[in-house]
Amino acid sequence: MQQKFFFQPSKSVAKRLTETFDFVWPTAAAIWNLRWQVVGIVQVCPDISEAELLGRFVAGSEIRGANLKKACITTSWSGQQRQFAKFLLFEFCALYEWWCESMHGRLSLPDGSSKALQFPTSTKGNVKRGVGSVIDAATASGSSVVGAAFFPSLKTNKKYAPIQIESLLTCYRYFKELRNSLIHGSGDAVEKLKSSETNYRKLSAADLRAAEVPAFIPYSGSGDPDISLRGVVGFGEIVLMLVSTLDIELSKTALSEIEFKECWSRVHGDGPREVATVDANRRAHRIRVLSKNLGLPTPKVSVEFEEWLRANRLVHY
Structure with missing residues (x-):
């Protein structure tokens, strides 16, 4: 899944999310099939030992410490889905937190x-x-010639949803408070979960520009909150939309110039690159190629963008 981003942390998060999406359902299907294979052999051979099960199902895998009877017979399928959902929830929240911290510093x-x-x-x-x-705060620094060059291409990112940003963060807050409640279980964490759930209930699929609102299981009022695997996978898409949208919004500000110059220096070195040609179309093509080599989408090469590149000694004629 190719997406268009401006900032490096956004590309890293999108790559990790894509890897996770590719992993989720095949892995869940594999667990489901393993469960029935273990159940089937235990029904036929009720006295089979754990060592024999391991020899049949995990020999050569280098997996250690597996308890297949507990995992596939004692533990319910719904219980395993909850555990899987927790792993994903913690991963998605951590990825977005890391992105926020990275963008803050960058x-x-x-x-x-x-x-x-x-x-x-x-x-x-x-x-x-x-x-x-x-x-x-970001827009107070002014608009960006760089941002104007890349925005026409960036805004074609299918996950770009500026109108829905507040709703996306309302969704994020629910799942973040769910994560906090599962980890801490304190009264304060539960109260925040209940408050965020109240706000989340008001959202529609259109509010999130999604096919469906990521599923959730209403808090019962006691004990640990429950969690939906389908809902958490949907939440992963919400995180991708948040990163995409904020990446593109921040690219329109003068802050994007810092990122562009750092990327240019890293890829093309400190000296200006030669783009000399009397043909303006060929010169623009050369600038587009140099920009794409930075891992950025194709820019719109205007006179203003060319002048900015020259003024910052990134190119020369």
Whole structure:
């Protein structure tokens, strides 16, 4: 799944999410089939030992410590799905947290931005909080000639959903509080989960620009919250939409110039690259090639973009 991104942390997260999506359902199907194979042989040979089961099903795999009777007979399929869902939930939350922290440091965003990027916009007094505060701080630095060059291509990313950003973060908050409740189980964590669930219930598929709202199991009011594997997989798509959307929104600001110059220097070296030609179309083609070599989508090469490249000693005629 090829997506268009501007910032390197976004590319890294998208790659990891794609790898995870490719892993999820085949692995779940493999577990399902293993369960029935183990159940079948135990029914035929009820006295079969754990060592014999391991010899039949995992010999040569280098897997150690497996207890197939416990995993495939004692533990229910729904129980295994819950465990699988937990692994994915922790992974998806960690990936988005890492992205927020990476973008905070990479773009020198204001203190607290890595946390603010994890919350919908709200206002306390006259102070804006959440994602809106980060967008405001980023746009205060001005628009970007670089961003204008790449935005026409970036906005074709199918996961770009600027209108839905607040709803996407409302969804994120529910799953993040679910994760916190599963880990901590404290009264405070549960109260935050209940509050986020109330907000999440109000969302429709259109609010998230998704085929369906990622499934959730309402909190019963006692004990550990339950978790839906289908819902968590859907949440992974929401994380990808968040990263895609915020990457593209931040690319439109002057902060994108920092990223572009660093990438250019890393790939093309410190000296300006030769693009001299009397033919403006050939010169623009050369600039597009040099830009794509950075792992970026194809830019729209305007006179302003050319002048910016020359002024920053990235190219010369």
